[in-house]
Amino acid sequence: MADRSDLKAELERKKQRLAQIREEKKRREEERKKKESEMLQRTENVSEDSDLDRKRRETEALLQSIGISPEPPLVPTPMSPSSQSVSPPSETGSQESIDGGTVGRYRTLQWDTDPSALQLLADSVHGCRMQRLGASKIVQIDFMPKELVTYCKETQTPVASDQPEEEEDEELSVTKSEPVPQQLEEESSQEAEEVHPRELTNEEKEQIVHSEDFLFFFDRSIRVMERVLAEDTDIFFDYSGRDMQDKEGDMQAGSNLSFNRHFYDEHWSKHRVVTSLDWSPQYPELLVASYNTNEDAPHEPDGVVLVWNMKFKKMTPEYIFHCQSSVMSVGFAQFHPNLVIGGTYSGQIALWDNRSHRRTPVQRTPLSATAHTHPVYCVNVVGTQNANNLITVSTDGKMCSWSLDMLSQPQESMELIYNKSKPVAVTCMAFPASDVNNYVVGSEEGTVYTASRHGSKAGIGEMFDGHQGPVTGISCHNAVGPVDFSHLFTTSSFDWTVKLWSTKHNKPLYSFEDNADYVYDVMWSPVHPALFATVDGNGRLDLWNLNNYTEVPSASVTVEGGCALNRVRWASGGREVAVGDSEGRVWIYDVGEQLAVPHTDDWSKFARTLMEIRANRGDGEEEGVLELPA
């Protein structure tokens, strides 16, 4: 009996134990399955032998995360064919194909690198542990190559913008957002760098400059750079002139007339008007300027003459000369490089010599009736090296001729009387090029006269009537070229006009009416046949090129300060213009090549221009024009 009960107990125990074992076994099975599937998944993840595999796994993971369980309805269908055929497990590709016989609950999509065999391992839903291997439908998904997206700084868009909803786009946008933060980083680093330049210290700079590398670079580069800079030919010059038309405005204002420097001396030039200017014939860089009295400084000498030097940058005059009376006109003695001649307000002519150390004149003409008793506005040395004379004319109409060696009395003197009645009050005088006998004078009444020194018609010759105000400046054409224009002269006057005359006609050829104030001076260019400069009371310096326009100046500039400009003088090379103003400043302007340098055809062009002018004028007024014997 006890045996039976014992046996029963034992049996029951055994049953329980069996049940337990079975349960354990089940649990273990499950666990194992889990582990195995995990392992499988892990092994999948570990052995990535292709991008494609990785992508597939990523897709899987994404799909799973979303909740789309990888249960493609395809599973049952390929099952049937696969159940029949046992495809050779391609060991190359699939990592786990066979050993996952007990993969179990988790469906994993096993993608084989060999697309010919796609193995879907079914699970134990159907309780089937047998692995069905077989060919299945190939679903090929193409992944586009990763786009290299680059952004320029300007088109940078903020990252947190719209995220597209499609899966592939999501993946792509994931890759996109990676380069974008990189760009942002670069930007910020660049900005940091831009801030950085200001922080490079002097020591660092010195260090760099002394480094071997830098010296090597510098040596090489400087060589090339100097060569480039030395070539000053304008390779872009357009001979058709089209460029010039476009930028005529710029070119006119800019390179045609540009400020070079100005001369001013605090002590000697202040509050004095520049009354006269002259360039030295021997040393083209020397410029002499005469000044009248300084009312604010009564104890200073009334007349000051300063010789300035263009060549050097110093701001002080080369020579300073005084005189007891205001100097109204000044000039370098043409054939005596050391002498400066000045005509004064008192009628005296003063002669300064830069060999002596005195600032006062070395010679002076006497204040007598034989010489001048009125202000001398014109002094001029004419003649040749051996036979030269100083010609001076004062406002009482007296013309005196002197020898520079002896200024105690004039060699000859003459009263300039017109029509044997009234003397001419001469304000300006000019000799035509290479003429020592005949000259032209302008008067206070606005009439212009020709005069001659010797000969049967000594004295005033013809009268030229045209200006309505005193004539302030007169200039004879002195550019030497194939065509002779020495019969031309221009005059400027208080009547706001500049007139062009020929000695052959007693009426002006042309009147330039562009100014809005007294025109104080005019001068022809010494090299260009059709170019002359004028200055007026508004501070304007105009360059007229008659071959371009006759209505308006070809170049114009207003001097700073707006002072009236009293005198204008071309340098002997024709490239610079000196202008003197009413505040004691002398301004030097450079004239651009296009304007200043004449072309060979400019002479013929000017001849044509003259003919046109004459023709136009001939249409207008015919009366009163007297053809004067040459």
Added chain:
Amino acid sequence: MAEVEDTLKRIQGINGVIGTIVVNAEGIPIKTTLDNSTTVQYAGLLHQLTMKARSTVRDIDPQNDLTFLRIRSKKHEIMVSTDKEYLLIVIQNPAE
């Protein structure tokens, strides 16, 4: 080195030269004859342009490299001599 200074002064003294700037590889001016703001502006802009020009040259032919860049505008001419590390910039008014 005094030579560098003298040479730069000589360049600056050539008629028409407006300014000279030496820039390092990062676009930071090392030596200049212009005022600070202009220098910084020129250095930054020309450095970027030079980088772009260099990359252009090298894209066309990777063995090639940029050595000299010359920009001619209506008013000025900017010349940039360059190598791997530095830029020498000279601004000139070519009308003279």
